[in-house]
Amino acid sequence: MFEGWRNYSHVKLLETRMIQKGDDDIxxxxxxxxxxxHHWKLTEGMAMSCIKVLFHEFRDTGATVRKIVSGENQETPEPQSGADVTQPTQAMIEATSEPKRMVQATHQVENVAKAAISTSEASKLTEEQIKxxxxxxxxxxxxxxxxxxAIKRMSKCExxxxxxxxxxxxxxxxxxxFVSDAEVADAMR
Incomplete structure (x- = not known):
């Protein structure tokens, strides 16, 4: 599917993405x-969406993406023509990366707003507790x-x-x- 995906780090990246997807779902x-x-589970659809996202990210970097043809022999055929190799164009890269940037920016703004609200609430709460x-x-x-x-007014004992x-x-x-608290309270009046 991806050129050079025999590398262990790419497989770990996919595994990490799948775990993050499950955590996000929870x-x-x-x-x-x-x-x-709520129980942690990774469905087939979630795994495929992770692979799809990685596919688009990998393709957006300009890497060569190869189609895998499944058949009787499980060997991966080499691309025979330029039609089998997908090269992303600048327009495709911009079209796919702009929505991602917007989503990331929106998430960052939401996170900053949540942090600011929680910080201001915590400081208000702390100020109220101190007061x-x-x-x-x-x-x-x-x-x-x-x-x-009151004790001084009562003076010392006999x-x-x-x-x-x-x-x-x-x-x-x-x-x-001995003088009880009630007697001291009477002396305070």
Whole structure:
């Protein structure tokens, strides 16, 4: 089919294209049905479309394309006349490459737009999270200061010890007195 396609790299290129085609098919299916299960499969039609694309790309580079005639003897006949060899003309190259360029440009624009949207959404989300965290920290600091003021208004315990925070309230450093959070809240009013 292609001159010089006995090369391993060409076969690997075809294999890579077929895998990409299967991955693209899964991606499109998952976009149509986000919650569903999707399995990777490469159909005969997908494989043929990959071969067809490679055929056109290979031909567009100006390489010689040879027709393969299948018959009883499986040998590939040499081209006997110029009619068997297809040489792309400049018009054919431009006609086939222009739509490809347009599609590629469209995909690039879409990808850049998606990246910009996701970046701006991420930055907005991050800014909102930072503001929320800062406001939560400020609120917690204000509450802590209010509690400290209430404890100062209550003064020290009867034995002149300071108060330490414990579960559900405050205990004096001497260990004999306890003030609940409810009593501190009453003192804050």
């Amino acid at each position: 991606f499109l299916a998952s976009r149509r049905d986000p919650g569903g299960k 929320k965290r800062d406001s939560n920290q400020k609120d917690a600091e204000r509450e802590k200061q209010a509690v400290q003021k 034995q002149r010890f300071d108060w330490d925070r414990v579960a559900r309230g405050y205990r004096c450093q001497g260990g004999t007195h």
